[in-house]
Amino acid sequence: MRKIIHIDMDAFFASIETVSNPGLKGKPIIVCGNPEGRTAVASASYEARKFGVKAGMGLPEALRLCPRAILVEGTPSKYITTSLKLLKTLSKYSDLLEIFSIDEAFLDVTNTEHLFGGARTISKEIKEYVVNNFSVTCSIGIAPNKLLAKLASGFSKPDGLSEIQPENVSQTLENIPVQELCGIGEKTREVLSRLGIKTCGELGRFDVRKLEKGFGKGGRIFRDMGLGIDNSSVHPYYYESETKSFGHTMTLQEDTRDLSLILRHLLQLSEQVGRRLRKENYAGKTITVVIRYENFETLTRQKTFDLHFDEGLPIYRAAKSIFLREFDRKRLLRLIGVSVSNLVKGKKQEELFKKQRNETLIRTLDDINDKYGEFAVTRGSILYTGRKQSIVPFGLIKQKGA
Structure with a gap:
C-alpha cells in the first residue's frame, strides 16, 4: 500500500508577509498586485477568509466582503526563496517529490518511510522544520494516494496533520461534499447536483453508465474519485510531462x-x-x-x-x-x-x-x-x-x- 504525503503551506503569501511585518499579525490581510491598478487576491490571511475572501477573487469584491482588509503588494522573490528551501528539505525523504504549486507538494515515501520512522514521523519533522525556519505553518495529509492525501491536508487547517487509513476510506468520504475533491470544480458540482449527487459517498455509489453519459470517459474517473480511487503517480520535479x-x-x-x-x-x-x-x-x-x-x-x-x-x-x-x-x-x-x-x-x-x-x-x-x-x-x-x-x-x- 502506498504512503503519500501532501504538504500545503497555510495562507502562504499572507503568512510570509506577516513574518516580514509582525504588525500585520492577527489582522485581515489581502496579498495582491499593485493595489493602485487592476488586480486580484493572490492570498488572504485566515482573518480575511472569515469574511469570504478567497484567492483569485477580484479586489473590489474582496473589499466589499472585508472593507477593513489591509492590502499588501506581494513580493514573489520571498515566496520563491522559501519554497525552494522547503523543497530541498523535502527531497531528503524521497526522490519522488512532485511540485504541485509554489505552496504545495506531494511526497511519495512508500519505499523510504521506514528509514525515517514512518510517514507520520516524517510529517511531524516537516512541520517542525517549517515553523523553526520560516516562522509559518503548514498542513499535512497522509493517505494511500494523492487525491486522498490532498483532501486530508485540508481537514484541520491551519497547522493540521491528518491521515486517512486505507480501511477508513469509505467511512471518511461518505458525507464529504464532492467539491472538496481536487478536480471537481463549481461547474462539475452543479451538474452532479442535478443528478442528485452531493456527497462523495453518493458519487461512489452512482450508476457509472449514467455518469459516462453526462461526462464521457470522465464519468468513470469521477465515480472512482467518489470511491477514493486514484492511481496517479507522484511525478518528481525533474519529470517532464507532455506539453499540451x-x-x-x-x-x-x-x-x-x-x-x-x-x-x-x-x-x-x-x-x-x-x-x-x-x-x-x-x-x-x-x-x-x-x-x-x-x-x-x-x-x-x-x-x-x-x-x-x-x-x-x-x-x-x-x-x-x-x-x-x-x-x-x-x-x-x-x-x-x-x-x-x-x-x-x-x-x-x-x-x-x-x-x-x-x-x-x-x-x-x-x-x-x-x-x-x-x-x-x-x-x-x-x-x-x-x-x-x-x-x-x-x-x-x-x-x-x-
Whole structure:
C-alpha cells in the first residue's frame, strides 16, 4: 500500500508577509498586485477568509466582503526563496517529490518511510522544520494516494496533520461534499447536483453508465474519485510531462472597446507565444482565443488549421480572424488571451501566408530578446500600447494526475 504525503503551506503569501511585518499579525490581510491598478487576491490571511475572501477573487469584491482588509503588494522573490528551501528539505525523504504549486507538494515515501520512522514521523519533522525556519505553518495529509492525501491536508487547517487509513476510506468520504475533491470544480458540482449527487459517498455509489453519459470517459474517473480511487503517480520535479499548449492572457488596465488597442495587445501576446514555441522547439495547429467582457462573461473559441504555427505574426493573423468573428464591439473587453495547442515537437512552421521565412533573422531577434528582455526588439505596431498591462502565461499546460 502506498504512503503519500501532501504538504500545503497555510495562507502562504499572507503568512510570509506577516513574518516580514509582525504588525500585520492577527489582522485581515489581502496579498495582491499593485493595489493602485487592476488586480486580484493572490492570498488572504485566515482573518480575511472569515469574511469570504478567497484567492483569485477580484479586489473590489474582496473589499466589499472585508472593507477593513489591509492590502499588501506581494513580493514573489520571498515566496520563491522559501519554497525552494522547503523543497530541498523535502527531497531528503524521497526522490519522488512532485511540485504541485509554489505552496504545495506531494511526497511519495512508500519505499523510504521506514528509514525515517514512518510517514507520520516524517510529517511531524516537516512541520517542525517549517515553523523553526520560516516562522509559518503548514498542513499535512497522509493517505494511500494523492487525491486522498490532498483532501486530508485540508481537514484541520491551519497547522493540521491528518491521515486517512486505507480501511477508513469509505467511512471518511461518505458525507464529504464532492467539491472538496481536487478536480471537481463549481461547474462539475452543479451538474452532479442535478443528478442528485452531493456527497462523495453518493458519487461512489452512482450508476457509472449514467455518469459516462453526462461526462464521457470522465464519468468513470469521477465515480472512482467518489470511491477514493486514484492511481496517479507522484511525478518528481525533474519529470517532464507532455506539453499540451502554450499561451498568454492579458488583463487590460481599463475595460475597452478600442479595437486598434485590443489588436495591438493581441499581437503582443501572439509574439510572446511564438517565442515560447520556438524556444521549446514546438509548433501547433490549433489557435485558441479567450475573450472576457467587463461582467466577467468569458468566451473561448478555437480553430484548427492544416498547417503548424510557431511565429508571432501568423499566430496573430489566425487569432485576429477568430477574435473579430466573436467579439461584440458594443461591449467592453476586460481580458484577452491566445494559445497554440495540438503541438508537434521539432516541426517548423509551414508558410500559411506564402512569405519567405527568414530563419536567421528570427533566431537573431530571439537571441536579442533572450539577452536583453522581452520586446527589446519588436514590431513597431505593438510599441504604443499605453500603460503596462498584466500579462499572465496560461501554458505550459501539462497533463497532471488528480
